[in-house]
Amino acid sequence: MSRPRRRERIAFQGERGAFSEEAIGRLLDPGVDVLPCQRFEDVFHHLKENKVDGAVIPIENTLAGSVYENYDHLQKFELPIVAETKVRIVHNLIAAPGVRYSKIRRVFSHPVALDQCRHFFARNPHIEKVTFYDTAGSVKMIMEQRPPDAAAIASTVAAYTYGGHILRRSIEDDRQNFTRFFLLRTPAYASRMPRRKGRGIQWKTSLVFTTRNIPGALFRCLASFALRDINLTKIESRPLRGKPWEYLFYLDFLGHIEELNVRNALGHLAEIADMTRVLGCYPRGD
């Protein structure tokens, strides 16, 4: 008799019902177990120490920008990116069942979510914004404390998770609001994954590098890709610790690390950069 397979456990930052949990639903089979963590750093630590089988982290939002802290963690923890996905951020006004829209005077949520619903608050000047540490956590709180005059702003998944009632759907100002998430695995797990499955899948590679401190250094590094018609999809810079006013650069480009032109580009980059490291090679999301 074969041993029943243990269910996978995936760490994420936030309360149950966070947008990261929506990303887990898109990246993995239904029925994985999840481990909510308080801080991004905890998510990385759990995976590094093999306490979970994977981690899902947000890396950038089309309105708020990169989740810079997670770039720093990617560099530090060396946990490979094996997949990406993009989630549309829909903010809903959620209250405990029985609470009527006309009674709402206070709305709790994470400051970024409150800020992304400015039009709603401008149209409703009698409603006060109250900052809370987490979007889904604000739903959890109003479901526990049942204030008769308060609502929360969070995802549809958060409303379902805690049994909240959606009073107004999609109250965000800008519908071009997407967050990109990465699925991280341990290096051992990633090395066992199939490298290329199926033709027609577009691949993406993420890497980090530092330039030498000479004029035109970044330009020369980007030449490794441009001269081979490799399309960059993102560049991000972060300060280099211990070297004030020098930077780490994070690049995403279209291509698989086993393609000849990508191998050549990475070889060329290694000649001219101070340090380079591939952070992951994964199918392009959506």
Next chain:
Amino acid sequence: MSRPRRRERIAFQGERGAFSEEAIGRLLDPGVDVLPCQRFEDVFHHLKENKVDGAVIPIENTLAGSVYENYDHLQKFELPIVAETKVRIVHNLIAAPGVRYSKIRRVFSHPVALDQCRHFFARNPHIEKVTFYDTAGSVKMIMEQRPPDAAAIASTVAAYTYGGHILRRSIEDDRQNFTRFFLLRTPAYASRMPRRKGRGIQWKTSLVFTTRNIPGALFRCLASFALRDINLTKIESRPLRGKPWEYLFYLDFLGHIEELNVRNALGHLAEIADMTRVLGCYPRGD
């Protein structure tokens, strides 16, 4: 009889004694009046509406990275950068006079400051970190409330401003901790400023641009500078609103906008970029 000249008034974010006030001391004559503001957005609004004569904002820190929000405001408010300076961030443990170091059990400060003093907290596990909205504000609070077991982490200027007593100097983990600040003026004020004073001063220019969405677009834009041996000192990207997964790029380079090679580079960039705008041309700080 000539009318006495009105004292200049400069807006900054934070409480009196914030690191921004230290930057004001370096950028302007002593004796300017200051206007502390709650939010960065308020600082920009006050200058835009001519309620102050200038504004001083932090733009990047060598450990925490860019102050991304201020990049967004620079683009939106179109207030020219006329000077920069760099301030070394020294974190001190400050208590009300009479409070002894051995009695301290709680330390209040902004989360970034607390995070930059990890070694201090590791050596003192009996001391609890308590997050507060502002470093200087935490000194103000302990001087008002006089808790017998609490201290704050803030600048030397904050200690002087509120009469706090410095129990431990320079408790930050990493002394390579600098923040770069910009002085902003109104466009009218900046247009009256001398364009080039004195030889031997090195100039810097900051600009923002968007690329066309084609392969190699960023590389081509950087070529405008690299092909003329113009040295980039910083590149930053921020999401472009309304165009998911496209970016605004902010560049700083060494050179004055009236130098021939800089004029040529800007002309070349304008040919290949979708939008370009100079944010300021100012003497290199320090």
